[in-house]
Amino acid sequence: MKKYTLITGASRGIGKAFAEALAQKGKDLILVARSEKELEEMASHLLKKYSVDVKVFKQDLSHTYSAEELFEKTKDLKIETLINNAGFGVTDDFSKNDVLELEKMLVLNIVTLTKLSRLYLEQLKDNQGTLINVSSRAAFQPIPYMAAYAASKSYVLHLSEALHEELKESGVYVMALCPGATETDFWEVAHMDPRKIKFEIQSPTFVVESALSALEKKPSFIIPGFKNNATAFATRLLPRDLVTKISRKLIGR
Numbered sequence: 042m043k044k045y046t047l048i049t050g051a052s053r054g055i056g057k058a059f060a061e062a063l064a065q066k067g068k069d070l071i072l073v074a075r076s077e078k079e080l081e082e083m084a085s086h087l088l089k090k091y092s093v094d095v096k097v098f099k100q101d102l103s104h105t106y107s108a109e110e111l112f113e114k115t116k117d118l119k120i121e122t123l124i125n126n127a128g129f130g131v132t133d134d135f136s137k138n139d140v141l142e143l144e145k146m147l148v149l150n151i152v153t154l155t156k157l158s159r160l161y162l163e164q165l166k167d168n169q170g171t172l173i174n175v176s177s178r179a180a181f182q183p184i185p186y187m188a189a190y191a192a193s194k195s196y197v198l199h200l201s202e203a204l205h206e207e208l209k210e211s212g213v214y215v216m217a218l219c220p221g222a223t224e225t226d227f228w229e230v231a232h233m234d235p236r237k238i239k240f241e242i243q244s245p246t247f248v249v250e251s252a253l254s255a256l257e258k259k260p261s262f263i264i265p266g267f268k269n270n271a272t273a274f275a276t277r278l279l280p281r282d283l284v285t286k287i288s289r290k291l292i293g294r
């Protein structure tokens with residue numbers, strides 16, 4: 042029976058770059074997002090170029106029971122790698138944030154990611170598989186004006202680090218991928234201009250290559266890029282209130 046890599050948020054950005062890189066390695070894929078047309082186009086491109094099997098599932102993952110719905114749709118397929126990548130950011134003044142948008146973000150970034158990790162775990166164990174949860178460089182400190190988003194990514198980092206340790210003996214490898222600013226539609230969706238963020242901007246391909254090249258060493262988390270690593274480390278050495286003040290300056294507010 043074929044073994045698949047399931048990627049959420051595979052219609053564009055980092056998820057799409059994962060799909061391309063893994064198809065190139067001959068992996069059969071399950072692509073999930075809301076944009077069915079983009080997923081279908083990606084599937085036929087990957088089939089033509091790499092002769093891999095690609096299944097597509099249209100699924101909104103921002104509802105409370107989205108994870109169960111997706112799990113049910115894929116129940117006849119064997120999953121050896123799960124990449125929880127789908128996510129978005131609500132930004133700007135917290136007092137202006139729409140509560141429904143906040144809820145959708147927290148369900149997608151936290152609830153669905155956690156439930157999918159749990160629901161597919163038996164399959165990952167059966168296949169000595171891999172779980173990659175896409176967190177963010179934003180996970181390493183509080184960020185004013187991205188407050189709930191950054192906090193949601195801290196949750197993803199902590200969950201993944203704990204599972205990395207807890208699942209070691211089971212043969213399942215867990216990685217939190219913590220990219221810094223990456224050139225994708227994330228910024229447009231978040232109504233932000235990435236050029237105002239005082240950090241280097243990386244390509245989705247670089248982020249994915251960094252994650253895939255770390256698979257052999259099996260770290261609990263990776264931060265692509267030297268500068269992003271150095272600044273994340275610095276947050277551990279400075280007083281917490283100062284770190285929060287600096288992160289406010291760095292996002293230009």
Ligand SMILES: NC(=O)c1ccc[n+]([C@@H]2O[C@H](COP(=O)([O-])OP(=O)(O)OC[C@H]3O[C@@H](n4cnc5c(N)ncnc54)[C@H](OP(=O)(O)O)[C@@H]3O)[C@@H](O)[C@H]2O)c1
Nearest residue numbers: 050052053054055074075076102128177222223225226227
């Ligand atoms: N770009 C950055 O600077 C950056 C930095 C650190 C971490 N990240 C994280 O990286 C991950 C990927 O983001 P990206 O930068 O590649 O952004 P992106 O280009 O906007 O892609 C987001 C992906 O998530 C999917 N998605 C969004 N809402 C969804 C929903 N309700 N249900 C199902 N799928 C949904 C989108 O597909 P549909 O719209 O078709 O559903 C799309 O495929 C996110 O978790 C993000 O937080 C990004």
